[in-house]
Amino acid sequence: MSHHIVEVKDLTYVYPDGTPGIRNISFRVIHGESVAIIGPNGAGKSTLLLHLNGYLTPASGFVRIGDLPLTGGTLREIRRTVGMIFQDPDDQLFMPTIYDDVAFGPHNLGIPRDEIERRVLSALSRMGIEHLRDKPPYRLSAGEKRRAAIATVLSMIPDILVMDEPSTGLDPVGRRELIALLKEFTHTKIIATHDLDLVADLCERTIVLDGGEIRADGPTSGIFRNEELLRECHMEKPLSMQGCPVCSPAK
Amino acid sequence: MAEIAGAFSDLSYLDYLSTKESRIHRLDPRAKLLVVMVFIACIVSFQRHSVSALIPYFFFPAVMIALAGIPLRYLLKKYLFLLPFAVLIGVFNPIFDHTPLLTIGPITISGGWVSFTSIIIRFTLTVLAAFILIAVTGFNGVCAALERFHVPKIFSVQLMMLYRYIFVLSGEAMRMVRARDMRSVGKKGTEINVYGSLVGHLLLRTWDRAQRVHMAMLSRGFNGEFYVKRPLVLKASDVAFTALWCSLFILFRFINLPVMVGHLILGAN
Numbered sequence: 001m002s003h004h005i006v007e008v009k010d011l012t013y014v015y016p017d018g019t020p021g022i023r024n025i026s027f028r029v030i031h032g033e034s035v036a037i038i039g040p041n042g043a044g045k046s047t048l049l050l051h052l053n054g055y056l057t058p059a060s061g062f063v064r065i066g067d068l069p070l071t072g073g074t075l076r077e078i079r080r081t082v083g084m085i086f087q088d089p090d091d092q093l094f095m096p097t098i099y100d101d102v103a104f105g106p107h108n109l110g111i112p113r114d115e116i117e118r119r120v121l122s123a124l125s126r127m128g129i130e131h132l133r134d135k136p137p138y139r140l141s142a143g144e145k146r147r148a149a150i151a152t153v154l155s156m157i158p159d160i161l162v163m164d165e166p167s168t169g170l171d172p173v174g175r176r177e178l179i180a181l182l183k184e185f186t187h188t189k190i191i192a193t194h195d196l197d198l199v200a201d202l203c204e205r206t207i208v209l210d211g212g213e214i215r216a217d218g219p220t221s222g223i224f225r226n227e228e229l230l231r232e233c234h235m236e237k238p239l240s241m242q243g244c245p246v247c248s249p250a251k
Numbered sequence: 252m253a254e255i256a257g258a259f260s261d262l263s264y265l266d267y268l269s270t271k272e273s274r275i276h277r278l279d280p281r282a283k284l285l286v287v288m289v290f291i292a293c294i295v296s297f298q299r300h301s302v303s304a305l306i307p308y309f310f311f312p313a314v315m316i317a318l319a320g321i322p323l324r325y326l327l328k329k330y331l332f333l334l335p336f337a338v339l340i341g342v343f344n345p346i347f348d349h350t351p352l353l354t355i356g357p358i359t360i361s362g363g364w365v366s367f368t369s370i371i372i373r374f375t376l377t378v379l380a381a382f383i384l385i386a387v388t389g390f391n392g393v394c395a396a397l398e399r400f401h402v403p404k405i406f407s408v409q410l411m412m413l414y415r416y417i418f419v420l421s422g423e424a425m426r427m428v429r430a431r432d433m434r435s436v437g438k439k440g441t442e443i444n445v446y447g448s449l450v451g452h453l454l455l456r457t458w459d460r461a462q463r464v465h466m467a468m469l470s471r472g473f474n475g476e477f478y479v480k481r482p483l484v485l486k487a488s489d490v491a492f493t494a495l496w497c498s499l500f501i502l503f504r505f506i507n508l509p510v511m512v513g514h515l516i517l518g519a520n
Contacts, residue, residue, distance in 0.1 A: 053470050076472060084470040090419050091463040096391040096411060108472035136391075138263070138418040156471065 004031045004081070004159040004188045006052065010061035013047055021047040022212040025061070029205075034189040036199040036220065039209035040234035045164070045192040046087075048209065052162050052190065053082040065160070080109060083158030083187075087165045089145035093137035098129070098148050101137070105156040116155075123155040127181065143174035150181075160188040167195045196238035200224065208233055263418065265329075265382070268321060269389030274488075275319040280388045280396035282489035286496045287384045291377050293500045299366045300352065304507040305373065311496065312379040319387045329382055330375065337374035341367040390414045399483060408477050419460070424453055 006029040013021035022044040029035050037045050050056040051063055054075050063070040065078045086092050095101035102120045111119070124130045127147040132140065140148060146166065153161065166182070167175045179201050182189070191203060199206060199220060206223045208216040210233045216223055223229065224241055236242075269276070275283075290311055297304060316323060348363030384393065391414070397407040427449055435445075465473075 050466070055466050055469060079470055079472050082470075084467070086463065086467055088463065091460065092467040094412065094415055094464050094468065096394070096415065104468075104473075105471035108474060108476070136266075137415070152471065 004066055005029065005064070006082075006160060006188065006190065007064040008048075008051070008061070009064075011048070011051060011058050011063065012060045013051065013056055013058050020212055021056075022051075022209075025209075025212075025214055027207060027214065027217055029188060029190060032186060032188055033205060034191070034203040036203035036206045037190065037192040037209060038194070038196065038199060038206060038233075038235065039215070043209040043233075044212040045209055047212075049084070049162055049164055049190070049192055052160075053079050053084050080156055081158055082160045082162055083153035083156060085150055085153055085161065085163040085166060087168065089142075089149040090137070092149040092152060093140075093145060095137075097134050097136055098124070098140075098151075099133040101148065102151050102155045105152060109156060119155045119157070123151040126154055127151045142169045143171065143177075146170060146174070146178065147181075158187065160190065161185065163189070163191045163193075165193050165195075166191060167193065167198050194235075196224065196235065197240050200238045200240055264325070265385050266389055268386040269392065271320065273319045273387070275315060275387045278387075278492055279483055279485055279489040280392035281399055281483060281485070282493045283384055283388050284393060284396040284400070285493055287380050289497045289500050290380050293504045294373050294376050296504065297369070297373070299369060300362060302365060302369050302372065303509040304503070305369065305376065307503045307508045308376050308500070311500070312376070312383060315383045315387070319383070321383060321386050326379065326382055326386075330378055333378055334371075334374075337371055340374075341370035344370070395483065404477065411477075416460070416464075420453070420457060423456060427453065 008028075009026050011025040012023050015021055025044075025048060027035075037048065039045055047056065051058055051070075052065075054063075054070050065074075065081055068074040068078060070078055093101050095104055099120060102123050103116050106116045106119050120133075121130070124133055127150055129144060129147050129151065132144060132148065137145065137148065146169070150166075167178060170178060175195075175198070179198055182202055189202070191199070193199060203220055205218065206216075206220040207214060208223060208229065215233060216226070216229055224237055227237065230237060290308070294305065294308060315321070316326065344367045345361060345363035348361060348366065350362040351359045352362045352365050353360040388396070391411065394407045394411045394414075397410070398404065431445065431449060
């Protein structure tokens, strides 16, 4: 796959119990781009993400990853290409030790044993958690769990990283470190979050979802200056863009 | 509800013990699992009135506890916690079974009391053996051994998952119970309707979590196969350990050592 394009066209999804999920979502993310998906609670962010690796099947519309349309036949390849990092690391770390967990993906891809070993070690060192390899997940701190969860995906060498609220539950330093790490990644990134400061640091483009529809799609800086839009979508300018309450209080 | 929290931290303590170093710890999990299985099989195969023939089996837990350095206090506490269940199972035997079996001077002991004693002894031995197995092998070691013994994968994976999520779920349950306790001012808050909804919620949450875990598995290409990296190599010491204990257990099974010793001392009669 030469270009890791994510294309979503007219995506509509309704939950089995009739709750509307998302409506007519269309966008295109090109290779190496970092895109934030923001919006109030229940805007459909997670629902949208679950379509990107085929966990949910849309009622209408389609998803294309690179050259492949997302269908039953391409699911395997697409799940390798799109690395999903879930909101709660406890959901993602299900094996007895961190090593086993990071090896889970490559093993399912049918990769030879010594290559698995190499990949696991490189994913662990990339996240700076080599020392945790033989630990069971329940002995890890929230920050360590988050790093481990990302490592489980990195070992599959995905082209696209899809993350749901990567900074929740982290202390400020842990969050800072995570942002610095993610910044180094050259993957195409799609990040759903409420942490707009993280968006300001990581993503050059932002898609605003509200009520299951796209409200805005454009450069992050422009969207964050549109205070009216942010207010309507239950959001606030990132703190880094707000004036200091001590030195320059709002007029 | 603090006792539940305690029970789970105890559980992880048992697992922590398995990370220690000793000659027993270094043995292959398969060897230890097999020995404990043979041990339990021998014990349950005795007739219901056996008491004296079971005594030599205490040798095994005693040696293991000593060699592996398992804190005895902790083990006894766990044992006493479970003892009431065994008592409950055997408690009706003395009531229903009055067949005189044994007379010591003026006292006649009925078959019920003998079988009750037998149940308690068997329970003690098997429970100790199971605790010792986990404490020197770790839960995941036991799962790996089960897998190598070609136990259907669904069982070993099931156990592995259970063990992985028992801490997450117990944490969830504990938080719910704490929230209830804090708001049930003056009342106990243990009314059946509160309790019912608590358990119901826990079930629903578990269900949700299971779905999310499955989702995480699928997105990493899960196709029904589990793979756990744990190269197990059988060493001479493992074979010796297994052979020695198993033959000893089988010997104890067919030769009633205490009776034999008694005969030797008192002379055959």
